[in-house]
Each structure stands twice: as structure tokens, then as C-alpha cells.
Amino acid sequence: MLKQFLNLKLSQKLSPQQIQLMKLIQLPTQAFEQRLKEELVENPALEVGKEDEELYEKDEFDNNDEYDDFEGTESIDTEINIDEYLSNDETPDYKLQTNNYSDDDDEREIPFAESVSFHQDLINQLNTFILTEEERSIAEFLIGSLDDDGYLRRSITDIVDDMAFTQAIYTEEKTVEKILHIIHELEPSGVGARDLQECLLLQLKHKTPTEYVELAIDILENQFDAFTKKHYEKLLQRYEISQERLKKAIEEIEKLNPKPGGSFDSSNRVVEQIVPDFAIRIVDGELELSLNGRNAPTLHISKDYQEMLQTYKDSRDKSSSQKDAVLFIKQKLDSAKWFIDAIRQRQETLFVTMNAIMHFQQEYFLDGDETKLKPMILKDIADMVGLDISTVSRVANSKYVDTPYGTKLIKEFFSEAMKNDQGEDVSTLEIKKILKTVVEEEDKSKPLPDDQLAEILKEKGYPIARRTIAKYRELLDIPVARMRKKI
Template sequence: MLKQNLQLKLSQKLSPQQIQLMKLIQLPTQAFEQRLKEEMVENPALETGKEDQYETDEFGNDEYDDYDDYDNERIEADDINIDEYLSDDEIPNYKLQTNNYSDDDEERTMPYAAPVSFHQSLSDQLNTFILSDNERDIAEFLVGSIDDTGYIRRSVADIVDDMAFTQGIYTDDQTVENILHIIHQLEPAGVGARDLQECLLLQLKHKTPTESIDLAIDILENQFDAFTKKHYDKLLQKYDISQDQLRKAIDEIEKLNPKPGGAYDSNSKVVEHVVPDFSIRIVDGELELSLNGRNAPELHVSKDYQEMLQSYKESKDRSNQQKDAVQFIKQKLDSAKWFIDAIKQRQETLFVTMNAIMHYQEEYFLDGDETKLKPMILKDIADMVGLDISTVSRVANSKYVETPYGTKLIKEFFSEAMKNDQGEDVSTIEIKKILQNVIDEEDKRKPLPDDKLAEILKEKGYPIARRTIAKYREQLDIPVARMRKRI
């Protein structure tokens, strides 16, 4: 049975301009600059730099801001004669070029580095070994099976089957094992290992044998589980050695690289520098906030485009082509005006939000002591500046601020509140800092378990449960007591 009914519903939708503004606010400085370049390429009516001295409004538009709507006008003019725009006196570029320059005039540029990839380096090293064609094919396949950390995460049986099905290379497990021993001779040492134990052993066996290295090899081969669990008493009893001898063997193991491939790749990676979006300085005991100048480009609407629009407005004869052109010009001018306005709104939003954060955490920015950071959530700042919580989140999530104590990620200043023994709200950042200090000062031969850490913090005025201590310790990337033990 069909029925008709009437429903009233309120809904809120963001306009395309609002969505674009939110995206601009979220961008950090470097990404914002890239977005700006893209917009400059896409919209020829948008220009950067200082504009000429003529009448403009606050957004850089001249007195011909208001466009008339020409959609209903009647076009009676003939088509534009394209030949009128062509010049007869143009000289081809090749006739204006000369080649009478000396070697001293040659432009010299810095050559680009072309680092050899990790896998290419391993393949090049295979050329130093005498191998048959079949063996070389197997070796190349094994090199291709090595991941970026330097490991082969597959069994020999799987590799044999894969070569047969995908490469048409038929071999057996023993042959692959033999070729794998050759791969293990390549640099960096430890490459081609199938697990951590084998990786560490390969690196130790590349070293010149000493008493400590021989003991370390024995421990990894026969007591690897006891070593990883740091059961040092068991190792001392097993090998009947002194603590000093065990310490030297463990030192040799700790010098090894558990990810040999990762060390190689790090040499060829481009170092990325953090560009702070804000800067906070202390001037005469007062905090001074500034927005990175790269976030405030000088943009204005193209004067040429406005003059073209004005020429069309004053002309008496208008063709269809001119009408289409003016619609394009109007669209680009509107887009340029909106983008300039969005940039200004972005600057104001960033500055107002960071200014509120700076004053909320004034004690920290004046002193630099992390224990003076107040509990602060997004809603606190949103209420202060009158913005939505999501907007504050966009500002804080990917922006950096340069302070007298280093460049900090803004979202790190936000934290939840907990009560101390005086009933006062303290920041979880403060508690984590104190927990970090307690662990740093502990006796590493007898690390403090979580329940003992909870007792110490309670004595310092922070009554926290053991499970909360465990949560904060994990957030600080600090292992459990047994794994912090040193001999």
C-alpha cells in the first residue's frame, strides 16, 4: 500500500569553499606552499608579489570588482577576426640566437647524486663470485627475495617452488642452501638472514675472533632464548664465567645491527627538515608570537584580467567568442578572489588558535619545564577562540612551533587531567615526565617493576594505579623491568 507523508528535517551542509578552507587550515607550511603553486598554475588570474599602485580594495581588487551579468545580453557583433591578432613583423627565435660564447660562459651546475639501490648493490657484489648460469639465476632470485631490512622472510622450500612456477628454474633445497651461503658473504654483514638469530650470528662471524666474540656466538647459538629474556643468572651458571666476561660478550651483541638493510637505505634517504609554522620568543619577559612569513604570501588578482573585463564592459560590439571569454575571465577572477580570502582566513585562524595555546601554557613557554604544562584538551582552546573543535584539531595536528626550547609539535601540548594527592588537576605530560625521570635514575641491575614505580609516584604525590603506570610506560616506549636489566 502506497502512502504519502510530509517530513521536516534540518540538515547542515558545508559549501565547497568551506571544505577547501578546512583543507588549507590543515596543511603545514611546506604542503601549503605546494598547494599555492598548484593554484597559481591552475588560475592565471591569480598573481603573487607586490602589485602596481592603483585603486584596490583590501583583497587587492581594483575598482571594477562588480561584474554585470551578460547572460541576457544580445550579441550582434560579427565574429572576431583572428588574423588581426597576428603580427607580420615577428622574427623566428632561431634567428635571434647566437653561439659565440666561450667555455667560461658555460653554466655550471651541481651534479645530482645517483645512489645505488640496496638490491643493485647486492647484485653487483655477486659479480665477484664465479657462478654457473643456473647458480647465478638462483642467486639473483634470492637477492630479489630480500626485503628492505635485509631479511629473507621465506622458507627454502617456498623459494624452490616459487622459482619453478614463476621463473622456470628447477632446483632443490640443498642447492638453494649452498647459494644462500654465498649471499651471506655479501655486505652489509647479516644480509640474507631468515631470522634475527641468524642475522646476529652472521655479523659476529664476520668479525675477528676474540674470547668475547666466541662467547657471544656460543650464547646466540645455544642460549638465544635465555639471552633475549635477559636471564643473566642462568647464563652465568651455564658458562661458569664472571659478570665482567658476560658483560663484554653482551656488549659485542648489542653493537650489532638487527636490520642490516635498513642501515644501507638510510644513507640514501633525503633528510626532511621540519619547517615551523609559528615562532615564540621571549621579549622583556613577555611572550611574542609570530606566524611563519611563508604562510602569508602577497597575492592579488591579475590587473590584466580585470582590464580585459572592463574593456568588454565598455565595448559596443560584442561577439559570441568575446562573451565566452568574459565568462571564463569572470570565473577565474571569482576563484582568485575567493582563494585570497581563504588565505587570509587561514592566517587568522592559525594565529588566533596558536595565540590561545601560548597564553594557556604561558608558564611552560616562559620556563621550558615540561612539568609546568597544564592539562589542556581541544575543547579548552575551542571555547577560548570561538572555533569548532575540529578546526582546532586541524591546526594542532600537523603544525610545529619554534620555541626557545626547541621546535615542538603543537598537539604534544594537549593532554588529559589527573588529580594529585592535593586534589589539583595535573597534566598527564607532567606525570609521564616524572615517570621517565624515575626510570632513568633506577639501578639498571635491578630495574623497578610497575607496582614499585606506582608506589614511588604515589610518594611524590601522584596516586596512580599500576595498570596506568604500564600504559604510560608503553606510551614512552619503555620496556618492562626485565628487559631494562643490565649486568
């Protein structure tokens, strides 16, 4: 049975302007510049740069909609108040404001050298071999099947079937194996391997044969499992050699590249340019924060659109087409004002949030010692600046600050708190730094297990459980004690 009833409730909804502001806040400098370019293309009423004439209203850049104070205004049926967009004030407020951002922050384009891809380089190397048309087609298919690390992760049987179905190339597994051996001769050595063991062996066999290289090949071929698990005592007994000889052979293996394709790709990949959103400098012993000038563009509303409104206001006969045009102009002007206001709020939000972070971590920024980083969570900063936690998160996410100690990701300054032996709150970043230092200074012939690491940190005043040590060790990408062992 259907019924009609009234239901009153309070709900919170975000306005389009609030949504726009939140999206702008979370953008780093480069993404913000791209968003600005898109807005300039979409909205012809928005222009960048300084205007030459003072034809704009006093509160054009003000954060309000107080247009009701104008008298003698003229409205049309669509309730558009023309005088809201026109003003005869001699000097607008925004022209009296100072832009404290340096011209040195202007965008500079960095040229990048054109490079050949990893797979294309391998195909080019095939020209040094005498191959039939069918063999070259198989070779190119095999190269195309390699992953970015240079490995062939598919079985020969699957490749033979795939070539038959997709390329109409009918061949045998022996032929594909023969072509694969040719690919093994290409550079960088190790490409085309089907697993790590084969990859390392291919690289060793490309080296000049020496006593230690031959021993390393024997170890990989016959004692690969013992080598990967670092059972060095077993290897010493198996080959009846001195510890020095085994060490030399292992050094030959350690020089090899487990990802031959990855090394080529990293040297030819276009590196993403990181543009710091903030800069912190120490001036006369005091911290000085600045926002990247590329986040503070000079925007204004097109005077052409203002003149079109003035023409409409002065005209006696107002047709319906003119009213439609004014509706369009009003929409674009409102959108431009909202965008300019959102940018100004973005600048203010970014600056006050980073300023709070800088003062909260003042000891670190003055000294550069990571052990002086204080425990800091999003709520700490949100309470300081009077903003929502989600807003602070948007500021900290994917943004960088240029400090005297390098360019840092802002969210790395946030960490949980733990109690030391004196009951004081210390940052987990500080504990991780000390743990990393202890591991670096340990005797690699007898690496410390997690329980001993926990005891050492306890002696240093950080009572931490062994399982917590294991968690921090994994976060720092430090292997277990057995895998850190060296001869």
C-alpha cells in the first residue's frame, strides 16, 4: 500500500564551488597548471595576465556576492542584474594588493632527448644476424613477448600455439628454441631468460672466463638453491674451497643484473619532473616559507565580456536573442569568479597548512636530523589551522617541499607516536631511522635477528616488541637476518 507523508531532516550537501575547491587543493603544482589551462580554454571570460584598463568592479576578486548595495540597477526578465558585473570605481582593491611570489618561479620547459624503446633496440640488433623471413618473424614475436624486465615468462608451447593463431606462423618448438638462443646473444646480456637462474647464467657466460667466473657458473647450475638461501657452509663443504675463493665467486654473481630489461628502460625512460609546491629556507636562524609562484597565477575577467554587458545595458531595444546572450555571459562570468575565488582559497589553504607543519616540525627543519621529527598526525595540523582533516590530507598528499636538506614528500612528515622508556612520545620515523642505522652497522657475517634488534633498541630507550621490529623492517625493505648474511 502506497502512502504519502512529510519527512523533515537535516543534511549537509556540498556546493559546486566547494567541490571545485577540494579538487583544486589536492592537485600538485604541475597538475594545477594543467587544470588552469583547461579552464582557460573552456571559459572565454577568464583571462590570464595583467589587464591594461581599470574597467572592473571593486569586488571582482572579493569572496562575497554582495551586489545588493547598487542603486538604479536595471534588470531583465531573467533576473540578471547588469550592475553586478559593472563598476566605475577608479582603483579596484585587487590592484592595490601585492604579489609576493617570485618571478623566478616561472614555468620552464625542460627538453628531453628522444630515446629508443627496449623492445625496439632488441629488434634493431637482429639486423646483425642472418635470418630468413620466417626466422625474423619468430624472433620479433619472441621479443614482443618479453616483459619490461627482459624475461620470457611464457612457455615455448604457448608461444608456438599463439603464433599459429594470431600470426599464421606455423613452426615447431625446436625452431623457436633455436631463435631464442639467438635472442640470448643480444644486449643487454640476460634478455630472453625464462627465470632468474637462466638470466644470471647467461650474463656469466658472456663474461671473460676466469677461475671465479667458472666457479660462479658451477654454483648457479648445480647449487642454486643453496646459494639463494645463503647456505655458505654447505657450499664450502661441497666444493672444498677456501672462504676467500667462495667470496670472490659470489662477488661475480652479485655484480650481475637480475633485471636486464629494467636497467635499459630506466636509462631511457623520460623521468617525471618533480616541482616542489613549497620552499623552506633558513634566514638568520629563522624558518621562512614560500609557496611556489606557479600556484599563484594572475587572472582577471575578460573586458570584452564586460563591454558586451555594458552595450546591452545601454541599448534601448533588447531582443530575446540579446537576453539569451546575456544569460550565457552571466554564466561564464560567474564561473570565472568562482574559479578565481577558488584559486585564492587554495593558495591560502596550502600556505597556512604547510606553515603549521613547518612550525610543528621546527626542530627538524632547522637541523635536518630525522630523529628530531615529532609524532604528527593529520588531526594535529587540522586543529592548529581550523580546517577539516580531509582538507589537510589533500594538502599533504602528492605535494613536495624544497628544504635545505632536499626535496621531501610532505606526507612523510606525518607519523604515529610511541612511548620511550621515559614515557615520552617519540615518532615512529625516529625509531625506524635508528633501526636502519643499527642494521647498517651490524656485523654482516653474523646479522642480528629481530629479537636481538629489539633488545638493542630497548637499550637505547625504545621498548619495542619483536613483532613490531619485524613490521618496521619490512616497511624499510630490510630482509631477514639470514638474507643479510655475507662472507
